[in-house]
Amino acid sequence: MTGAERTETLEDEASLQLDGNGNLRHMLTLKGLERKLLVEILDDAEQFLTPAGAMPARSQALAGRTVANLFFEPSTRTRASFDLAGKRLGADVLNLDVNTSSRKKGESILDTIYTLEAMQVDVMVVRDASAGVPAYIARHVLDHVSILNAGESDVSHPTQGLLDVLTIRQHKGSFENLAVAIVGDIRHSRVAMSASQALATLGVGELRLISPPVLAPEPESVPGARIVDNLQEGLADADVVMALRIQRERIGNLDGIPGIDEYFANFGISHESMKQAKPDAIVMHPGPMNRGIEIEGSLADGPNSVITEQVMNGVAVRMAVLDRVTRTMAAR
Numbered sequence: 001m002t003g004a005e006r007t008e009t010l011e012d013e014a015s016l017q018l019d020g021n022g023n024l025r026h027m028l029t030l031k032g033l034e035r036k037l038l039v040e041i042l043d044d045a046e047q048f049l050t051p052a053g054a055m056p057a058r059s060q061a062l063a064g065r066t067v068a069n070l071f072f073e074p075s076t077r078t079r080a081s082f083d084l085a086g087k088r089l090g091a092d093v094l095n096l097d098v099n100t101s102s103r104k105k106g107e108s109i110l111d112t113i114y115t116l117e118a119m120q121v122d123v124m125v126v127r128d129a130s131a132g133v134p135a136y137i138a139r140h141v142l143d144h145v146s147i148l149n150a151g152e153s154d155v156s157h158p159t160q161g162l163l164d165v166l167t168i169r170q171h172k173g174s175f176e177n178l179a180v181a182i183v184g185d186i187r188h189s190r191v192a193m194s195a196s197q198a199l200a201t202l203g204v205g206e207l208r209l210i211s212p213p214v215l216a217p218e219p220e221s222v223p224g225a226r227i228v229d230n231l232q233e234g235l236a237d238a239d240v241v242m243a244l245r246i247q248r249e250r251i252g253n254l255d256g257i258p259g260i261d262e263y264f265a266n267f268g269i270s271h272e273s274m275k276q277a278k279p280d281a282i283v284m285h286p287g288p289m290n291r292g293i294e295i296e297g298s299l300a301d302g303p304n305s306v307i308t309e310q311v312m313n314g315v316a317v318r319m320a321v322l323d324r325v326t327r328t329m330a331a332r
């Protein structure tokens with residue numbers, strides 16, 4: 001992306017994602033998304049959940065629509081759940097294999113997008129390592145096409161933020177009296193950014209972002225959050241503890257980043273460190289996990305862990321978002 005194109009993406013993404021009637025047209029960021037809309041999406045997602053072992057929820061709400069998954073970075077959970085979400089709503093789903101696509105031959109991202117538009121794709125789900133790409137695409141697509149951000153550099157991962165707050169709501173009810181601790185590489189984490197934005201909108205009691213100083217966020221990027229560099233202090237009486245992996249792929253110079261043993265000793269979420277949190281604190285992780293580095297394996301598999309519930313909620317949230325943006329399309 002050129003400098004001029006990047007400047008273009010700095011315009012207000014929050015308003016870009018709504019149509020003239022305030023309906024969700026694209027899902028680009030949780031920043032600025034009003035509480036009512038956020039809660040409606042969570043409530044919709046609940047409707048798409050069935051008990052483990054039961055048949056998954058299905059509908060034909062997207063019959064005749066086409067969803068394309070364009071993942072220009074690796075993914076397991078997000079890509080698979082968007083794929084399942086589209087199919088369970090009756091859409092045709094195209095998973096573009098980026099490694100064998102014509103972008104490898106020098107095709108620009110917009111030419112790829114225009115090609116898919118010509119094939120009557122309605123929704124494009126985009127993951128990219130560069131900041132601003134989902135909004136840039138959203139500014140260039142036809143009026144009836146929706147863009148969903150499936151992970152944007154270290155900036156934003158809105159459907160992950162939604163599934164995280166849905167999981168917290170299921171276990172803890174309201175947010176006002178909760179202390180939520182997010183631990184790890186906050187500085188390079190789009191998951192932390194989107195979760196922080198959603199939690200702030202939902203009125204969380206206290207948000208603590210815990211990391212070694214080298215992995216701490218810029219304070220202005222997380223208004224209202226408490227930035228903490230001591231794990232014991234940050235976990236004290238926490239209701240929710242979310243571990244994050246170190247995003248090595250986004251760290252140019254690894255100098256100053258603690259080694260594995262030092263990191264786990266000082267910032268690892270373990271049975272020992274969880275003694276600081278409330279006994280009923282839930283343990284979360286967006287995945288992919290590095291067991292023994294940011295989280296103790298047996299804790300991730302233990303009774304307080306809600307990690308597999310996060311994955312299950314991921315499909316439901318993506319169904320809710322796909323359903324909503326296509327309803328906006330139909331209303332146009």
Ligand code: CP
Nearest residue numbers: 075076077078286287
């Ligand atoms: N949480 C998350 O985004 O996982 P994937 O990279 O596997 O999609």
